[in-house]
Amino acid sequence: MLMDPLADALSKIRGYEDRGRKEVILTPSSNLIENVLATLQKASYLGEVERIEDGRGGKFKVQLLGRINKCAVVRPRYPIKQHEFAKWEKHYLPAANFGILVLTTPEGVMSQIEAHTKGIGGRILAYVY
Numbered sequence: 001m002l003m004d005p006l007a008d009a010l011s012k013i014r015g016y017e018d019r020g021r022k023e024v025i026l027t028p029s030s031n032l033i034e035n036v037l038a039t040l041q042k043a044s045y046l047g048e049v050e051r052i053e054d055g056r057g058g059k060f061k062v063q064l065l066g067r068i069n070k071c072a073v074v075r076p077r078y079p080i081k082q083h084e085f086a087k088w089e090k091h092y093l094p095a096a097n098f099g100i101l102v103l104t105t106p107e108g109v110m111s112q113i114e115a116h117t118k119g120i121g122g123r124i125l126a127y128v129y
Helices: 005-018 031-042 082-092 112-118
Strands: 023-026 046-052 059-064 071-073 100-105 108-111 122-128
Touching: 005 023, 005 031, 005 059, 005 071, 005 122, 031 046, 031 059, 031 100, 031 108, 031 122, 082 100, 082 112, 082 122, 100 112, 108 112
Parallel strands: none
Antiparallel strands: 023 059, 046 059, 071 122, 100 108, 100 122
């Protein structure tokens, strides 16, 4: 626990989704976790995400929609070139056009779909389906 805050956050989201909960509180907060949650929110996997500053590292209040079957981080964070997206999608996602890879790129955190349209590569952070 707390060796990788992003892994802990995604693990907690998955656990609460499996139990059918409607919201989850994630601690501690970080800009990376906030950007990954925003990417998941854009892809309609999460509802409203609220950052709460409590003076002890902060936390996120996340509304769950019940759309996540599995989410996890990828270690090590492999570098991916734009023409390699299909290979990594096949490796981590169960079917074509089902789920997203979350990447960190020079232009910020985004899904592989956004990165492909912008024509940039990056490092893979996580996958969600």
